[in-house]
Amino acid sequence: MATNELRKRTNWQTISGAKALKTEELFQISLQSALDAVFPGKFLVERHPKDFGDIYSTYPLPDSVLDKIYNVDVQEKKSNGKAKYEWGISMDFAIRNLDNNKVLFGEIKRQDGWVETTDMQAGRGNAHERSCKYFTPGLMRLLRQTSGLSEEILPFWLVIVGDITRDPRRNREIAYWFQEYTSNYYMWRDTNDVSDLLDFFENSLLPYLL
Numbered sequence: 001m002a003t004n005e006l007r008k009r010t011n012w013q014t015i016s017g018a019k020a021l022k023t024e025e026l027f028q029i030s031l032q033s034a035l036d037a038v039f040p041g042k043f044l045v046e047r048h049p050k051d052f053g054d055i056y057s058t059y060p061l062p063d064s065v066l067d068k069i070y071n072v073d074v075q076e077k078k079s080n081g082k083a084k085y086e087w088g089i090s091m092d093f094a095i096r097n098l099d100n101n102k103v104l105f106g107e108i109k110r111q112d113g114w115v116e117t118t119d120m121q122a123g124r125g126n127a128h129e130r131s132c133k134y135f136t137p138g139l140m141r142l143l144r145q146t147s148g149l150s151e152e153i154l155p156f157w158l159v160i161v162g163d164i165t166r167d168p169r170r171n172r173e174i175a176y177w178f179q180e181y182t183s184n185y186y187m188w189r190d191t192n193d194v195s196d197l198l199d200f201f202e203n204s205l206l207p208y209l210l
Helices: 012-016 023-038 127-135 137-147 168-178 194-204
Strands: 043-047 093-097 103-110 156-161 185-187
Touching: 012 023, 023 043, 023 093, 023 103, 023 194, 103 127, 103 137, 127 137, 127 156, 127 168, 168 185, 185 194
Parallel strands: 103 156, 156 185
Antiparallel strands: 043 093, 093 103
16 A cells, blocks of 8 residues: 555545544544545444453452452342443544454543643643553553554554643653554644644554554
8 A cells, every 4th residue: 555545545525524523533533534535344443442341340359359358249230131340441442454353442642741831840640641551461461362463563552632742751751651662652743634643543553454
């Protein structure tokens, strides 16, 4: 596929009409539209996938722990037959190849930041730090098994928006975390520039989904 084909073949009238939407909706509509233009019917860009909604509630604890904590019967059902207790994680999006079942999960994190018009304290939020849970052994293993992606990349994509994308402190932190996995995070500094987002995805991540 020619480089930047997603951007070249995108229906920009469809996307420009969606720019009044929230960032998460714009992301989904833009990426889905671009993928449909190049790979009709092959990809699904899904918001808030439910793949991992019960991973914590169904995780077994040893009796030595259960004896020391407030315990509930996680097998208990509600009157409609659904689980009474269910908790896990909810990713912001999943990009699914419907032909080979490969999936790239991800999150969109918005945060303030330290820029020319603010001071360093403006970047004190921790939205970016909350994404670090995906580096933990348990979640990393689960995401790898589910995604079916090559181990050359991480099985998740972090899309970052807001002033944090220009913050000199936070840019260094995030770059340090990811190091050789630079394809797995994207600083969407201008959310009106969908073409840059599409180019990054196509050149950095799309090959692993094909």
